[in-house]
Amino acid sequence: MSHSYIYGFHAISKMLQHSPASCVELLCTEAKNSRLRSLIGAARESRLPIRFESRESLTDLSGNAKHQGCVLRIDDSSPSALTLEQLLQQNHPRSLYLVLDGVQDPHNLGACLRTADATGVDAVIIPKDRAVGLTAAARKVAAGGAESVPLLEVTNIVRCLKDMKKAGVWIYGTSGEAMNAIYEYDYDSPVALVMGAEGDGLRRLTAQQCDHLIKLPMLGVVESLNVSVAAGVCLYEIIRSRMAQE
Incomplete structure (x- = not known):
């Protein structure tokens, strides 16, 4: 044990x-x-x-x-109760997933889990290697989100995104170099929001698997937002867009 x-x-x-x-x-x-x-x-x-x-x-x-x-x-010796295959079998028209491509800071992971709970995310997906796992610090910052939102660790993020696309999930990756802002889509389908690592952003191979690259307008002097802040803004915009269509 x-x-x-x-x-x-x-x-x-x-x-x-x-x-x-x-x-x-x-x-x-x-x-x-x-x-x-x-x-x-x-x-x-x-x-x-x-x-x-x-x-x-x-x-x-x-x-x-x-x-x-x-x-x-x-x-913490027991395996995750949910596999990617099982998760995708539960896919529905308004499924929402958050994929974190190499986030390193446990406080950022915890904050993302907390926001994921608040926005009804079906699961948060992270890589097993070269990324922070569910540490005690992450759990504390998550304020209960780590217990309420399924967290899946996958061996290969690129392969995971390919499987999600085959299951009918549309992949939206965030990038400061994207041509289109987040507000230009309606998200009326199963959606996976992919966030890159602190500083480095999305890896090239991950970005290539995205159906669309989106960005948040930056109107001030700073070039980017903290990954957990950006994830929160993006998730709530997806929720707002979906609610506007009801």
């Missing part, structure tokens, strides 16, 4: 709510506030073992992060 740790009230609460079978043990300081008492109560209701530790011990387990007095040990 492979174990890892997540921390923070919100991330742990959502993990207890959505994935109780993966929870192994709650480690926390003495309950000195209502939020921690409530979390301990939820753990007891789930019959989860609870162990009280010093704040220093929790700081070590969380990698010096702001753990808020609680750390959850989870079993």
Whole structure:
């Protein structure tokens, strides 16, 4: 059994709510506030073992992060419950996927998962290699999105996009060099929004698999937005466009 740790009230609460079978043990300081008492109560209701530790011990387990007095040990050895093939079998006319092509910062991944939950994204897809995985920091920033939105790790993003296209998904990649703005399409079909890595953007082979390359107008002096901010703007524009057609 492979174990890892997540921390923070919100991330742990959502993990207890959505994935109780993966929870192994709650480690926390003495309950000195209502939020921690409530979390301990939820753990007891789930019959989860609870162990009280010093704040220093929790700081070590969380990698010096702001753990808020609680750390959850989870079993992360089980494989993902959903494969790409299974995901595409559930495809529907308004399916929406977010593909992150090599995002490195766990805070960006977490922010993308949080926005994905807010915008009803069906799944977030990331590469297994050369990209950040679902770390404790990413889970905390996701504020529950990591537990509510399926996260698929694929071996090859290019092959993944090819399979998605065969399943009827239209691929929209974001690029500052695109000719057309995001507002020029209606997104009235299954859509995958592909975001590139921080700094480098979309890789060439990934961009070649996109049906359309789109951009956000940049009217000031900065050349680009943070990847998680850009993903949020793009996802909400897709939602706005679809709602306008109803």
